[in-house]
Amino acid sequence: MATVSTDLNYLQGKKGLFSWIFSVDHKRIGLLYLYALITFFLVGVTLGILMRLELLNPGKDLLEAQTYNQIFTLHGVIMIFLFIIPSIPAVFGNFFLPIMLGTDDVSFPRLNLLSWWIYIIGAIMALSTLIFGDGPADTGWTFYAPYSVKTGTNVTMSVLAAFVLGFSSILTGLNFIVTIHRLRTPGMTFLKMPLFAWALYATSWIQLLATPIIGITLMMIVAERFFGVGLFDPSIGGDPILYQHLFWIYSHPAVYIMALPAFGIISELLPTFARRTIFGYKAIAFSSLAIAFVGYFIWGHHMFTSGMSGTGRFIFSILTFLVAIPTAIKVFNWVATLYKGSIHVHTPLLYALAFIFQFMIGGFTGLLLGALATDIHLHDTYFVVGHFHYVMFGGTGFAFFGALHYWFPKIWGKMYNAKVANTAFTLLFIGFNTLYFPMLIAGLMGMPRRYYDYLPEFHLPNMISTFGSWILAVGLILMLGNLIYAYFKSKEKPGRNPWGGITLEWQTQSPPPVQNFDRMPELPKNGPYDFEHKPTIKE
C-alpha cells in the first residue's frame, strides 16, 4: 500500500463525491451507511406517522384500505431490511470495530465497499416499487404465501430487494468475523476484546448462517410467481406452512441480528459513564453467543396458531423461554455495573438507561407471546406490534441513538449541545412510551393488527398512541437538528477523550487519522474496562 500523508484525518485528504462512494476506508464506508440509513429511517418514520394518522379515529380518514396495506408493508420492509438489520453493525461496527481492535481497517476493505454498493442497489430496488410496477407489495413484510404468490402488487421486486440486501448483510458479517480473528492488536486476546466486538462477532455468525435460507426462500416465491408450480400455494398442492417455517428460520435469528449489536453498545456505554469495570465481562460475552445459538432453534414460536403439532409447540415454547436466560444475565450485569459506580450522567447514558427500561418491557411481553396459552389470545393483535417495537425501536433504536451521541465527538471531532440533546432525549422517551404502551393495552383488549380501521371501543388507546407519535416526531427532529447543527457550526473541540472512556478509540485523535492511530494504542492491564489501571491519554 502506498504511504499516505497522515497528519490529515480521514475526513480531510481526498475530497469529492467519488472519493467517498469508492472509498475503501472503513470509516468513510461507515458514514456512507449512516447517511443512507438515516434517510431510509426518515422515510420509514413518515410512513409510520401516516399509519398513526389513519388510526387516530375509527373509520376511513386518510388512506384507502389497500394503500394502508401497502404502507405498512413498505414501512416494515424499510425499517427491517434497510434500517435496523444493517444499523449498528454497518455504521458503528464498520467505523469502530477496527479502531477498537487496534488496527487500521477490516480484513477485506474492498469487499466492505462492495457490501455498501449491494446495500444501495437493494435499497433502490425496494424503493422503486413506490414508482414502478403495480405499486408496493401489500403482503406485510413477511411475504406470507399464498397471498404473496397471488397478489397483483409488485411483490417480485420487493422480494428481490430483500434477497440483494441479504447479500450485503452476509458479506459484512463475513468481513467482521475474519477481522476479529485476524486483526486484533498484539496482546488483545479474545477475552480482552471490548464487548461491542463480542456482540458483533455473535451477530456476524447469525448473519452468515441464517441469511442464505431467506435468500433461497424468497427466490422460491419469485419462481412461484412466474411459474405457479404449487410450491407454497395450497390450492395447487403446495404447503404454505412450509413457507412460514423457511421464512422464520431466517427471520427469527434476524431478530438477534437486530438486538445483539445493541447489547454491545450498552456494554460500552455503561462502564464508561459509571467509571468502573463492567460487571461479569465473560457472562456478557458468552451470553451473546448463547443467544445467537439458541436463537437459531426457536423460529416455530411465530407459528403457534398456524398449524403445528402439540409437541412441536411445546418444544418451541420451552426453547423460547431459554433465550430469556442469557438475555436476563445481560440485564442483571448491566444494572450491577452501575452499582457503586461513579455515575456521570451524559446524554449517551440516558439512552442506555432508557434502553434497559424499554428493552425489559419488550422482553417480558415477549415471554407472554412465547407462552402457548397466552399466545393464542395475543397472536396477531396490537400486543405483538407493541412488543416488537419495544424491542426494536425502544431497544435497538435507542441504542443506535445512544451510540450516535457517544461517538459523535469521535467521528466528527465536534460537540453537540448537551442541553438540547437531553431535551430531545426526554421527548423521544416520553413520545416512544406514549406511542407504544397503549398498543400493548389495545392488543390485550383484542384489537387485531394490520387493519386500517377498528371498532369504537379501541378508540382511546389509538388516540393516545397517535399523540405519542407526534411527540416522538418532534423529539426526532430536535435530536437530528441538534446533531446536524453541531456538525456544521460547533466550535467546541472535544479532544481525544471527552467521556473518559478507555477502549482504544478514545486514545486516538478526534476525528481519527486515516490509518486510525497516530501512536501505538495502549491496552489496559486487565481487560478493556480496567479503570484501575487505565492508560493515561495525552492530547
Added chain:
Amino acid sequence: MEHASGFVLPNSGHNRDAEASKMGMWLFLFTELLLFGGLFIVYMVYRMINHEAFLLSSFELDVTMGTINTVVLLVSSMTIAMSITAIQKGNIKLSVNLLYATLAAAIIFMVIKYFEWSSKIHHGLFPGMDYYESLPKGEGLFFYLYFFMTGLHALHIIIGAVIIGVVIYRTKKGLVTSEKYTLTENAGLYWHLVDLIWIYLFPLFYLIH
C-alpha cells in the same frame, strides 16, 4: 501503511493475509451450503408427501448422463487439487494446464446438462408447458425442484468456471506464484463445494428408488 512519524500499526487490513482470505472463503462456503440447505429441506418435505410421484418421475431422468457428469466433476476436483500442488511446487506451466483441464470439465458438464435439459423440455416437462401442466401435482413438483436445484447448481458451475478463468489469467501474468497461491486455493475450495453439492443432487434426483 506508514504514519508520518514513522509509526506503523502491527496489524493492517491492507496487508496480504493468506489465512484471512482462506477463512473468508470457508465462511462463504457455509453460506452456499445453507443456500442449498433450504432447497434440500423443501425437497425432503415434498418427497415425504409425494413419495410415489417422486419415485415415478425419477425414472424419467437419464442415469447414464448423470453418472458421466458425476465422473466429470469428480475428475475436475482432482485436477484442480493437483493444480494447487503444482503451483506450490513452483511448476506454473503444469498448474495452468491442470486448470485448463478443470475448465474443460466444467464445459463438458454444461454441455451434457444442456442435452439433458433440452430433452426434458422437448418432452414438455418444463414448468409452464402444456404437458407439464397436465402432470399430477407431485410429479410437477419433482420436475420443478429438478430444474430449480440443478439450475442453481449449473449457475454455480458457470461462476466457478469464470473464477478458474481468472486464476488462469492471473497465473499466466505471474501474479500467482509458489509463494502466493491463495487465489488458486480459494478457487479450488469453491470448485470442491460445487462438486460436493452435485454429489448430493445426483442421488437425490437420479438414484433413490
